[in-house]
Amino acid sequence: MAIISVQEADxxxxxxxxxxxEKPLQMDAGPLLAPFSIAYQTYGELNADRSNAILVCHxxxxxxHVASAHPLTQKPGWWSAMVGPGRxxxxxxxxxxxxxxxxxxxxxxxxxxxxxxxxxxxxLDLPVVTVRDMVRAQAMLIDHLGIETLFCVAGGSMGGxxxxxxxxxxxxxxxxxxxxxxxxxxxxxxxAFHEVGRQAVMADPDWRGGRYAQFGVRPTKGLxxxxxxxxxxxxxxxALQRKFGRKLQDxxxxxxxxxxxxxxxxxxxxxxxxxxDRFDANSYLYVTRACDYFDLAADYGGxxxxxxxxxxxxxxxxxxxxxxxYPTSDAxxxxxxxxxxxxxVSFVEIETDKGHDAFLLDEPDFIATTRGFLESAAIARGxxxxxxxxxxx
Amino acid sequence: MAIISVQEADxxxxxxxxxxxEKPLQMDAGPLLAPFSIAYQTYGELNADRSNAILVCHxxxxxxHVASAHPLTQKPGWWSAMVGPGRxxxxxxxxxxxxxxxxxxxxxxxxxxxxxxxxxxxxLDLPVVTVRDMVRAQAMLIDHLGIETLFCVAGGSMGGxxxxxxxxxxxxxxxxxxxxxxxxxxxxxxxAFHEVGRQAVMADPDWRGGRYAQFGVRPTKGLxxxxxxxxxxxxxxxALQRKFGRKLQDxxxxxxxxxxxxxxxxxxxxxxxxxxDRFDANSYLYVTRACDYFDLAADYGGxxxxxxxxxxxxxxxxxxxxxxxYPTSDAxxxxxxxxxxxxxVSFVEIETDKGHDAFLLDEPDFIATTRGFLESAAIARGxxxxxxxxxxx
Numbered sequence: 169m170a171i172i173s174v175q176e177a178d179x180x181x182x183x184x185x186x187x188x189x190e191k192p193l194q195m196d197a198g199p200l201l202a203p204f205s206i207a208y209q210t211y212g213e214l215n216a217d218r219s220n221a222i223l224v225c226h227x228x229x230x231x232x233h234v235a236s237a238h239p240l241t242q243k244p245g246w247w248s249a250m251v252g253p254g255r256x257x258x259x260x261x262x263x264x265x266x267x268x269x270x271x272x273x274x275x276x277x278x279x280x281x282x283x284x285x286x287x288x289x290x291x292l293d294l295p296v297v298t299v300r301d302m303v304r305a306q307a308m309l310i311d312h313l314g315i316e317t318l319f320c321v322a323g324g325s326m327g328g329x330x331x332x333x334x335x336x337x338x339x340x341x342x343x344x345x346x347x348x349x350x351x352x353x354x355x356x357x358x359x360a361f362h363e364v365g366r367q368a369v370m371a372d373p374d375w376r377g378g379r380y381a382q383f384g385v386r387p388t389k390g391l392x393x394x395x396x397x398x399x400x401x402x403x404x405x406x407a408l409q410r411k412f413g414r415k416l417q418d419x420x421x422x423x424x425x426x427x428x429x430x431x432x433x434x435x436x437x438x439x440x441x442x443x444x445d446r447f448d449a450n451s452y453l454y455v456t457r458a459c460d461y462f463d464l465a466a467d468y469g470g471x472x473x474x475x476x477x478x479x480x481x482x483x484x485x486x487x488x489x490x491x492x493x494y495p496t497s498d499a500x501x502x503x504x505x506x507x508x509x510x511x512x513v514s515f516v517e518i519e520t521d522k523g524h525d526a527f528l529l530d531e532p533d534f535i536a537t538t539r540g541f542l543e544s545a546a547i548a549r550g551x552x553x554x555x556x557x558x559x560x561x
Numbered sequence: 562m563a564i565i566s567v568q569e570a571d572x573x574x575x576x577x578x579x580x581x582x583e584k585p586l587q588m589d590a591g592p593l594l595a596p597f598s599i600a601y602q603t604y605g606e607l608n609a610d611r612s613n614a615i616l617v618c619h620x621x622x623x624x625x626h627v628a629s630a631h632p633l634t635q636k637p638g639w640w641s642a643m644v645g646p647g648r649x650x651x652x653x654x655x656x657x658x659x660x661x662x663x664x665x666x667x668x669x670x671x672x673x674x675x676x677x678x679x680x681x682x683x684x685l686d687l688p689v690v691t692v693r694d695m696v697r698a699q700a701m702l703i704d705h706l707g708i709e710t711l712f713c714v715a716g717g718s719m720g721g722x723x724x725x726x727x728x729x730x731x732x733x734x735x736x737x738x739x740x741x742x743x744x745x746x747x748x749x750x751x752x753a754f755h756e757v758g759r760q761a762v763m764a765d766p767d768w769r770g771g772r773y774a775q776f777g778v779r780p781t782k783g784l785x786x787x788x789x790x791x792x793x794x795x796x797x798x799x800a801l802q803r804k805f806g807r808k809l810q811d812x813x814x815x816x817x818x819x820x821x822x823x824x825x826x827x828x829x830x831x832x833x834x835x836x837x838d839r840f841d842a843n844s845y846l847y848v849t850r851a852c853d854y855f856d857l858a859a860d861y862g863g864x865x866x867x868x869x870x871x872x873x874x875x876x877x878x879x880x881x882x883x884x885x886x887y888p889t890s891d892a893x894x895x896x897x898x899x900x901x902x903x904x905x906v907s908f909v910e911i912e913t914d915k916g917h918d919a920f921l922l923d924e925p926d927f928i929a930t931t932r933g934f935l936e937s938a939a940i941a942r943g944x945x946x947x948x949x950x951x952x953x954x
Contacts, residue, residue: 197817
């Protein structure tokens with residue numbers, strides 16, 4: 169599995185845009201990154217006036233395989249409920265782009281990618297990546313695809329941060345924006361959970377200062393613990409109680425041992441161990457760090473509203489009642505800032521007990537909200553079916 | 562530090578009651594434990610009719626040093642705000658007993674204690690301990706001290722579980738009970754966080770299947786990660802935001818690195834690293850497991866009320882508004898059961914943003930609540946000042 173993962177990092181099972189020395193990526197940390205690559209998937213067809221492109225931004229450990237099988241796990245795309253023919257992000261109608269973030273491990277340049285100067289993986293020699301860097305790289309990809317204005321930028325969690333950053337960085341290039349279950353900055357508690365995860369990775373002796381690939385090992389135990397801790401924050405207390413409660417795993421009485429007596433223990437262990445098969449430990453450090461550094465208002469003199477001034481993007485902000493990672497209060501900060509910047513905004517708080525991960529699930533109210541928002545935005549944008557898709561019908 | 566810790570496990574800096582083969586401890590897991598020891602501290606004087614004894618039960622990683630300096634850290638006792646001369650648990654008036662739990666590492670028999678059969682630490686050969694085992698051992702200590710009825714049993718968190726168990730197991734021996742920031746059973750989320758901690762410990766190669774002492778090593782990195790994760794659950798999101806927010810640690814700008822840029826990171830790392838100096842990793846497995854197994858109603862056919870039937874104990878149940886580890890809804894379960902069992906109960910929810918750890922802090926409303934409850938209970942019990950303390954005044 170380690171070998172496969174390295175292959176994905178350099179030669180992904182998806183399209184890839186390679187930017188040479190003449191097109192470096194300016195990073196917030198200072199350096200210019202060149203060469204660098206962005207791995208991406210597209211679905212649907214770009215229409216004649218190039219007005220129907222939707223950029224989907226993935227969350228922390230997501231990837232470009234938004235609506236097609238993951239090359240390592242063979243599982244359906246992570247947002248299959250939302251993206252596809254006839255889905256709210258309708259690939260019969262829209263041209264959907266999803267790229268792996270810079271710092272990721274599925275083909276865009278990240279710590280698992282080969283550093284051309286050394287021939288070894290970048291490891292911690294890769295400059296620390298920010299959400300703004302991710303978005304800057306995506307903008308270069310959009311240029312590369314010959315698209316001037318995106319019809320919509322959509323994403324949940326860290327993907328939502330990218331949505332906000334897109335409008336702030338490129339106000340003229342985003343017609344509509346759908347930030348979901350996200351925050352304009354990382355809170356102390358958010359940072360704290362990420363720091364626990366990083367320390368778990370770094371505490372694993374197989375991490376070897378980030379140079380594990382050179383030693384032919386992987387800090388799988390530390391990374392699994394990191395994922396377990398994070399996973400708790402993706403679910404609500406209520407959902408855990410409903411789903412698992414104190415139910416025992418394949419036994420009728422406690423064993424008085426440290427085995428996984430409880431179903432919740434078994435579930436968490438599975439989450440940890442399956443995660444390490446598809447994700448790179450250093451990449452986990454980079455993407456968590458990018459979130460921690462995210463504080464959009466700070467880049468605009470402390471005023472979040474100022475980040476949006478000059479944009480005309482129409483927004484739909486979505487939160488979930490039981491999301492305690494990025495609770496509705498975070499969404500309200502975004503909405504207030506958009507109001508202050510006089511941007512058109514709808515705000516929908518979805519009632520659900522499924523916690524933060526609700527944005528990845530088939531939540532009827534959420535699906536309907538997205539469909540309605542994109543429908544009305546498409547009318548406003550005057551989007552017609554791409555000729556090819558229309559002909560096929 | 563490892564050596565000191567082993568000394569505390571066998572020869573604590575406190576009183577110790579040693580129970581020989583003729584007085585084994587019946588454990589829920591099945592075995593009889595003999596010999597075994599209970600390390601304890603006392604404060605104040607037992608009055609002539611032995612009616613003024615308060616048993617304080619400590620939380621997960623607490624110990625018997627409730628109101629005097631910790632022998633390893635030299636820090637003041639963990640409940641100095643509550644216990645001492647003139648404090649609500651007034652040592653001028655009450656005889657206060659606090660014992661280290663079975664499974665602990667400060668002198669009561671636990672995995673760090675020497676197994677007399679092997680001459681090595683028990684490690685995982687010690688049967689898994691339950692909250693009922695802890696209480697059964699405490700009852701033997703109370704017998705040993707010649708006390709028939711406790712004036713009060715008080716404790717927060719896992720200490721509160723022991724309070725509930727005391728009344729259930731020994732309804733005639735508890736005049737009043739003060740369970741604080743606790744729950745009648747561990748929820749799926751509670752178990753999940755504990756499991757993350759245990760997996761962090763066990764992932765540390767220095768854990769060595771629990772036999773680290775024999776190898777002269779300690780799984781400090783894993784234990785520190787476990788503590789960091791747990792510590793987040795002891796604080797509220799609001800308190801973290803107020804105390805730390807996104808403040809940087811000794812720097813004016815982010816370093817774009819994995820250093821502890823943020824104060825919250827520095828704080829958490831400190832919590833992790835200082836914890837390992839005073840606590841045994843295997844003991845952490847045992848005490849977390851005891852909490853996970855706690856489900857008082859399950860021992861009474863699923864009826865929590867039935868656990869309290871036959872008792873006449875007067876209760877004061879305390880919760881804190883911002884405690885998300887054992888929220889007020891857990892306290893309500895206790896109160897409803899006590900009501901159903903027709904026991905006298907006061908219920909106080911304290912308004913605070915300090916989270917679960919509020920019970921350890923100098924919270925004025927909480928201090929006043931405890932003082933008032935013990936005051937009226939002392940009158941009902943007809944407690945007079947112990948002669949010696951009265952003469953000293």
